Amino acid sequence: MIIIFPGLGALPFFIQVIGLFFVPESPRWLAKVGTNKELENSLVRLRGRDADISREASEIQMMTKIVENDSKSGFCDLFQRKYRHTLVVGIGLMLIQQVSGSAAVLSYASTIFRKAGFSVAIGSTMLGLLMIPKAIIGVILVDKWGRRPLLLASVSGMTITSLLLGVAFTLQKMQLLSELTPIFTFICLTCYIGAYAIGLGGLPWVIMSEIFPINIKVTAGSIVTLAASSSSSIVLYAFNFLFEWSTQGIFYIFGAMGGAALLFIWLLVPETKGLSLEEVQASLIH
Incomplete structure (x- = not known):
């Protein structure tokens, strides 16, 4: 018998609210508003008291002045030629995250299991239990492998398992090896969600925070988030019809x-591992 305590789902939110009181203010925002002393204090909290933050503080202040003197921050100014690459990368990654099927597979996993003949209760429970450790693996690997390699590995895994799921249901429709379809579907879905969790699930948001300069970060972030939510809604709405079709x-x-996504990542997405935000933005804005 499983006992569910009322309000248990709210616990993570309370922990997050409490944790926010211990998060230092963004050094780049402090540089933008001209509070240099608070900027240094924030960097000391982030880097440690023994770290030399003078060079980083100078770079942040210099880049902030360059960006503010050279650029406006209105909505229309976001579409300047020098921001074109960053905007394409940000929106493209969010579209990839959705059109590769992640939202549909996560939301309709029980429907997929039912269609394959696998136990919905066992399948959904196992997927839920495996999500957290796989996401932790992604956090560990992101600064060891780099953004691009981890994204490519993640999307490759999702692409291969999507095609294998297509093969499994093709064989089921042809009544070939139909007894293997349930377990094969479970294995493929587990690998698909694992591949998603270690890379494509979170990395687009990380990269988005790194590539947009502070003067357009709010506007660009709003557009990218709109692209993510709208494309997710379309995929979720269309999945049931296409699955029945x-x-x-x-x-x-x-x-x-997924194949198109691999090409996009290979050609356009920059590697930001080991670079400061100022170095990333200097390399992207021309």
Whole structure:
């Protein structure tokens, strides 16, 4: 018998609210508003009392002045040529995150299990239990492998497992090896969500925070978030219809989208591992 305590879901939010009181103010925002002493204090809290923060503080102040003197921050100014690359990367990663099928697979995993003939209760429980450790693996690997390699590995895993799910349902439709379809579907879904959790699930948001300069960060972040939420809604709305239209076809579509995503990441997404925000933005803004 499972006992569910009322309000248990609110516990993480209370922990987050308490933790916010211990988060120092952003050094770059402090540089923007011209409070240099508070900027140094914030860097000391972030880097440690023994760290030499003088060089980093100077770089932040210099880049902030360059950006503010050279750029406006209105909505229309976001579409200047020098911001084109960063905007394409930010929006593109959010679209990739959704059109590769992640939202649909996570939301309709029980429907997929039911269609494959696998136990919905066992499948959903196992997927939920595996999500947290896989996400932790992604956190560990992101600064060891780098953003691009981890993104490429994540999307590659999602692409391959999407195509394998398409094969599994194709064989089921042809009544070939149908007894293996349930367990094969469970394995593929587990690998798909694992691949998503270690990379594509969180890295687009990390990269977005690194590539946009402070003067357009709010506006650009709003547009990128709108792209993520709207594309997610479209994918979720369309999934049921497409799944009924062709059980295997929808996964082939997700696999094709994953292939296009690999090309996009390879050609356009910069590596930001080990670089300060000022170095990243200086390399992207021309």
